[in-house]
Amino acid sequence: MLRIEHLVKEYPGGVRALDDVSLTVRDGEFVVLIGLSGSGKSTLLRCINRLLEPTAGRILLDDLDITAARGAALRTVRRSIGMIFQQFNLVKRSSVLTNVLTGRLGYLSPWQSLVGHYAEQDYLRALVNVQRVGLRERVHQRADRLSGGQQQRVAIARALMQEPKLMLADEPVASLDPATSHSVLKYLQQINRDGMTVICSLHFLSLARTYGTRVIALKGGRLMFDGLPSEIDERRFQDIYGEEAVEVEIH
């Protein structure tokens, strides 16, 4: 479903955040992206929905060239890719409902948004998605009154509003405690089992082993490993994270 061909992201000064990365993601996979901080995980995810502009290479989503899309076509591509973030990125002063409904903006014209006119269908979708992440009773609360885990679940509901083909998650549980991390990742796992392709970057290998169907590791912007979670032995671990690294378990 997603094909990345020789992707390069270079910053002025010659720093290459991504150096000739190529990979293919199949429908229904739960791909976990691992690597040290600064290895290019966030960069890779952001290039997929063009929040960052790739310097070279191509990205194809179901044979549609994302890297070449402009204007309205870009909007169309973006709305079929949902994304959640480490800092949740909700509009703090707005209610859960308002935040979730913004997931539908890619389908509305500017004029409709100006008057806040979402279709009845959209409200129905919002209800369903908010229920899906277990936050029905908090739907009118201000986003900043929710806990971290709850905010991330709202973010998931917002992304689901787009009815996306692909879900990107940039360190979604890095700001959460272990128990809440599992709770959020279980939601992602459920969505994946319902048919959604997920690409999720994580810090903890144990989480990758628990939830991922496939692990991709980056180091210094290059692809280091691409395989099953069980294939990462001690030597591979040190290749990815460095000689001094020690694995930390998260329960």
Next chain:
Amino acid sequence: MATRVGSPAGPSSAPPQPAGVRSARAELARREDPRRRLLRLLSVLIAFGVFVLGWRVTDIDLGKLANASNAGPILKALVAPDILSRDNSQIELQAPFESGATASDTTLASGPTGQTFRITPAGAQPGQTVTFEGAGFEPNADGDLRVVFPGGGRDLRFTRLTTDSRGAFHEERQWPDAATLPPGTYTFRLILNAPVGSPHLSDTMNSSLGRMGETILLALMGTLFGVIISVPLSFLGARNLMGGSAVGQAIYWCMRLLFTITRSIEVLIVGLIMVVIVGIGSYAGVLALVVHSVGSLGKLYSEAIESIEPGPVEAITATGAGRFQTVLFGVIPQIIPEFLAVTIFWWDHNVRMSTVIGLVGGGGIGYLLIQYINLLQYNQAATVLWMIVIVVTAMDYASARIRARLV
């Protein structure tokens, strides 16, 4: 031979420091780069020089400030503002008097609002001293004391008189001889101006209240139009929204330039210019406030926009929303509290500005103030000053409460 340190008997001065402590202090003392030291000394000298120059150029003279003959009148007026006044009207008091007879009592006549007219004694022989006293009349007023002959005959002016600063008078006269005023019962008619009716707001108060209302409306109009114009411009002056293209950058710099220029010219100066263009009056005042507000509000609003969290904006862009939608749902909800706070703060500022814009002809209460001061009517000026202080303080307090509620 070992040498003893310190005297063997009797108190000595503080015991010598153990060698370790002293060297630590020396160790820790910052060794200052001699160039740094010189620079510091030089800066202090320059600062001092500038201070002396400033003192000279601005001609500071504490003696002038304490000059009682200049400060006196206006300070006195500050504690006696012209708030209440009473209407004046001519009143007449009549009192009988016996000519050619000696009397031991006094004649007293009273007016409707506490005026008194007393003649002591109630009758006199020629050559006797008669005292005419009065109180409760208008201060510093001219009046007539007339005498009416017995039987309602001739009506002559006895004397003119003037009340003092307290509205009283005291006259002593020798009773004329019998040829001028033959014996009989005469009637004295005192005709003077006196305050009548109950106290009411003085003309000054009425004008001041009217002008104060005008001032507040001036501030309102100025702030309203200032906000309407600067809100959209502030989006164009926010680096995080305009950063994308070269055109965007150019617009951003133009806006910033506009804000800076309109801010740096103070409201009073813009007021002077507006008075030249549209004439004296509140319209010039409103225009001056608007021009200055656009600059200041534009800067404050755009800084509020630049301080938003980029995260939510990124997230909404990722959903496929267009530029306009991203601003509407990602930027605007984040800036509302700050915009409100800035607007209320600026409203306060404009109220104060509108009290002075009249000094240059821009309408409002400042216009009244400068007139009173130029005419040396310090009591009236005091009324205006007190009104300004009270109203502005009240508005300050009110807007602080509103701000606490809303934000």
